[in-house]
Amino acid sequence: MASFFFFFIIIFLSFFHSALLLLNPADHETGGLAVQADDINIVQTRGVLWNNKCDFSVGKWVYDQSYPLYDSTCPYLSTAVTCQKNGRPDSDYEKWKWKPYGCSVPRFDALRFLAKVRRKRIMLVGDSIMRNQWESLVCLVQGVIPTARKRVTYNGPSMAFHAMDFETSIEFFWAPLLVELKRGGPGNKRILHLDLIEENARYWRGADILVFDSAHWWTHSDQTSSWDYYMEGNSLIRNMNPMVAYQKGLSTWAKWVDLNLDPRKTRVIFRSMSPRHNRQNGWKCYNQKQPLPFFSHQHVPGPLIVLQGVLKRMSFPVYLQDITTMTAFRRDGHPSIYRKLITQEEKQKLEGVSSDCSHWCLPGVPDSWNEMLSALL
Structure with missing residues (x-):
């Protein structure tokens, strides 16, 4: 009787293991899209898979x-984010590290990161906040590479940093809406095609690691909107709820990923939106020198809710890198008036000096996003 019971247990465990592989065969075949060591909270499609060991968000x-x-002397930084060079008098904003509850984000190790991505193409796709993150990532790795063994190349809407000895490229592709924005129709108007993406997506083919973001341009008001009309199929639409449009655009992106990418060959990460700290929503960033200690109330932005819904409906395992809450604390990390070198007179008057409360000083907040990204890989 005991031997029969033991045999039954062995058969049950074998069946359970096989069932797990059927649920996500790619994890078994590739050594896993799952995270090593410090496991990260992820949203995985076909339902939500939460890892209880660590929620990085x-x-x-x-x-x-x-x-x-x-x-800020890193040669790959754009002027608008080199706050120290532009005269910002304080520097404590560079010295804050994100500490998740219950675990830690490993300190970024450039050589270890480059070893993990050897012979791979990493592409960061999105808006100027993603460009912010790309500059951060390039500056994090470039210091360990001899000058003659690194270079930047340009190809239309993309740029690539090459670490030649590692046969690795870290690329940025400008696609703030992911879907296509074109001119056409009567009056050569700007038309946002909610169901077209291939003109952008053809550049993404062949990348080993794809990191996306898209939110800021979708929430622009009528005065700052980048389009005159939406288009879906043959229908030209003047007005649409921005979050409905965002959901349609993201769904077009999701369909492309599901149909065109192989999870055994490509990892896909979607970084959530980076909050603004401007006056319009009751925040401000000028002369802020400390992170917020707490929130009086927790607010989940509409774009994040839409993004979570789209990812859950996908068949491709996309990882949600949720940086929204952690970044909302950092009202001190924006360029503010230090987006350019300003005169002493301008500092005193502060009249006519534009303040940037959307992008991030570098070194700064995006470095933590990249430490999370390195842990994910």
Whole structure:
């Protein structure tokens, strides 16, 4: 009787293991799209898979004197984010490290990261906040590469940093809406095609790691909108709820990923929106020198809710890198008036000086996003 019971247990465990592989065969075949060591909270399609070991999106900012990991003399930084070079008098914003509750994000190690992505193409796709993150990632790795063994190339809407000895490229592709924005029709108007994406997506083919973002341009008001009409099929639409349009555009992206990418060959990550701290929504970023200590109430932005819904309906395993809450604390990390080198007179008057409360000083907040990205890989 005992031997029969033991045999039954063996058969049951074998069946259970096989069932798990059928649920996600790619994890078995590739060594896993799952995360190593410090497991990260992920949204995985065909239902939500939460890893209880560590939720990277929930935690606090801790002051760390050993940061930053590079300085604003990095040659790949655009002028608008080099806040120290532009005269920002304080620098504590460079020294905060994100500490999730219950675990830690490993400190970025450039050589280890490059070893993990050897012979791979990493492409960051999205808007100027994603360009912000691309510059951060390039500056994090470039210091360990000899000058003659690194270069940047340009190809239409994309740019690529090449680490030649590692046969690796870290690329940025400009597609703030993901779907296609074209001119056409009567009056050569700007038309946002909610169901067309191939003109952008053809550049993404062949990448080993794809990181996407798209939210800011979808929430622009009528005065700052980048299009005159929406188009879906043959229908030209003047007005649409922005979140409905966003859902339609993201669904077009999701369909392309499901139909064109193989999870055994390509990893896909979608980074959630980076909050603004501007006056219109009751925040401000000028002269802020500390992260917010807490929130009086927790607000989940509409674009994040839409994004979560789209990802859950996909068949391709897309990882949601949720940086929205952690970044909302950091009203101190924006360029503010230090998006350019301003005169002493301008500093005193602050009249006519535009303040940037959307992008991020570098070194700064996006470095933490990239430490999370490195842990994911």
